[in-house]
Amino acid sequence: MIRMLLRVLGREYAQPMRRTIALMTAAAVVEGLSYALLVPVLRALFGGTPSDARPWLIAFGAAVAVYAVLRFVGDLSGFRGGTTLLRGMYHRLGDHLARLPLGWYSASRVGEVSVLASSGVLQAMSVIAHLLSPLISACVTPLTIVVVMLAFNWQMGLAALAAVPIVAAIQIWTGRSSAATDAERAAGERDSAGRVIEYLQAQPVLRAGGRSAERFRLLDDSLQEVQGASRRSTFSALPGVLGLALTVQAVFTVLLALGAYLALGGNAETPEVLTLLVLAARCADPLLSLAEMGGTLRSARSELARLDTVLRTEPLPEARQPVQPLRHDLRFDSVAFRHGDRTVLDGVSLSVPEGQRLAVVGPSGAGKSTLLQLIARFYDVDAGAVRVGGVDVRAISTEGLMAQIAIVFQDVYLFDGTIEDNIRLGRPDAEEAEVRAAAAAAQLDEVIERLPRGWATNVGEGGALLSGGERQRVSIARALLKNAPIVLLDEVTSALDPVNEAAVHEGVERLMAGRTVVMVAHRMRTVRRTHRVVFLEGGGIVEAGSHEELLRRGGRYADFWNLSMAPVAGEGDELEGTGSPAR
The missing domain is CATH 3.40.50.300 (P-loop containing nucleotide triphosphate hydrolases)
Structure with a gap:
């Protein structure tokens, strides 16, 4: 998704976006690493000399402060970049639409471009301001914590690492299973936008036909299709949400049982096991947030894909060395x-x-x-x-x-x-x-x-x-x-x-x-x-x-002329030029 976002933004805006992503990624890594300091802290607190925890607590506080600064700077960059890129995206889309051949603008694209240029761009660019930081945090922080767990206890680390492909598979499966219904919903929204425009433009016809008080069946059908597609999209994502929640809970249960086994068997210290379980619990929150963000992310990705499709549509080619004509024939x-x-x-x-x-x-x-x-x-x-x-x-x-x-x-x-x-x-x-x-x-x-x-x-x-x-x-x-x-x-x-x-x-x-x-x-x-x-x-x-030459030939033009100049039935000879060319 991030790769597509950078492609949609284009070269002019991709570099600032990369800096924002780097800041957010650094903040997520520091957050994960800061939790590693909890291991020596809890060891000291549960050991014979609790005072030994003081330097580790200071280090933990410093790491949290660095994380807070990076998170603030990254989020601020995201918000500023989102607003700046929103305007830039409108300019880029407008400039590109102005260069596309008119044949591209078929009747079916009226609603599509209308939705894309309004809510579509807004939703796609809102990813930068509102979704990018939580998305990176939900992906990077748990992976960092897994690395930390591997460093302190390879058994529990491997158990946590085994959950990574399962979580990734569930997310991919959810995205694929929802793709068809998401596309159906998006197509319905575009169609309904076109029907709204049609309904407004058809008001003179509807009123002339005495149907101004009636509901517009085509618009009603279109809106009902959107409602049905939205319902199907929600239900299609439900198995993935439940599957992710069950997987996270199951992995935590496995880690809890494994930690208890290692502690009781004397293969791991109790403070260490408790700390690793705290880290595992900390992994659960960002992973579960992926399920909450899933629908919004898929919708934003769909809008990004549509923007990408439009922006990758080839405009009419421009001459590398344009020639300016000197005549006007x-x-x-x-x-x-x-x-x-x-x-x-x-x-x-x-x-x-x-x-x-x-x-x-x-x-x-x-x-x-x-x-x-x-x-x-x-x-x-x-x-x-x-x-x-x-x-x-x-x-x-x-x-x-x-x-x-x-x-x-x-x-x-x-x-x-x-x-x-x-x-x-x-x-x-x-x-x-x-x-x-x-x-x-x-x-x-x-x-x-x-x-x-x-x-x-x-x-x-x-x-x-x-x-x-x-x-x-x-x-x-x-x-x-x-x-x-x-x-x-x-x-x-x-x-x-x-x-x-x-x-x-x-x-x-x-x-x-x-x-x-x-x-x-x-x-x-x-x-x-x-x-x-x-x-x-x-x-x-x-x-x-010439006009006179073609009339004298008596061919298709003359027939067309005579037909166009003939009187309307019932008007007799009151019209000028009845049946013969005007001179």
Whole structure:
């Protein structure tokens, strides 16, 4: 467990942790050795000259004082290290999560990462502050006492030593027998965390269906599974706890009988036997504490194992000698990309000259958003290459690539802060005038004027206090402030009302001006403002050309256009562009 803890902490924090472990180990050894001084003390007290015990008592007091100092320094180091390493662990985990490919973040990992980043890290790091010292003491002090017993009486020492593999075997067996139920409980906790998030996110749907007063069956089932798994985990550990207690009592009974036999047979002095029995009794307390700590230690070890698994997940590799592109054109060279067992893109080749706009159109699931994600290197391609300015994105540093690209997603996430805080994510060191100019260009002025505290208004977690269109404007302002030469737009107006759509379109036009743009569009009217259109279907490019060229061909793009511009049933000819392309 300690080896795994050091691996999880990493090189930066492992060395201070080793010093803390060394202090705690030294304290446990001194504690065990101090008990050795009880042998001459009791010999003198039970002998003819009790005054001879005085120097041994002084030595014993000095040993106890050294132990107390070492224990205090070790525990203090553990507490300080625990709090320091807790913050460092959050930073390390956060930095690592930010470098993992987006494909790692599957839906099933929402609850897992949520639990791991909150209670998981806290529980794992609490080992240092609260469990490490008792654990080392429970293991090292009894072993030291056994060595002391061997030095004074080899028969009783061997009898005590014989218990060591039995105790170790019981601990290993308990850990293995509880591993399955502990893993089941941990999986249930992760699932229930995901169900809680789902329940909160599903409130609009539940209320719209008139089920707001009903219990959420999936969440109830998940919580009941956690309860059952916790009960099974407790019962699975019970045999080990009882086995350890019985073993300790049995060994002490054997030592008591052996000591009596040796004393009565004249093979050992009575004070010596009494002292060794006191030492044996002193071994019992830390060994029994292992049973009490067992459940907490297994739980902490499980969290450490999960942290270790995440931290050992390989991020996208960084170039050793990164190259910075000098141009801002884009090119796909025979790109293939698979997500799991599904081929999303296969042999895709296209180019976007610097300063021009490309629209990517196609049915849902065709891989349109994947194209954007490959440009931003959210994933690495399985074959071929994606190039920015003629440079493979894998040869560009992450920071260098992100500096070249501004992305506006369909689903905008805002952090719990003010509008200004969220806009500044695009460029934190921007001047206030630049932030205001970006907001004005994104048509945010009228939104800010309506807010009760203007710029100081908190937008809530995820931007919950703003509408979808208002959040989209913040996202555009963020991209405008970043002022990157390449812009990626992912269906930014697909779910907006006409008022917000008009405002967002105006902001998007300002964002695209003079930049290289790749736009994924569901609302087909937006593609008319691009230089070139590609129709993506079945993992490949079916058609490519300008909007007018593709309409004249009458192929898949024209069918898609006509279908998207057709009137909704019952609305007659009131909609613009019924059945024919708008000119």
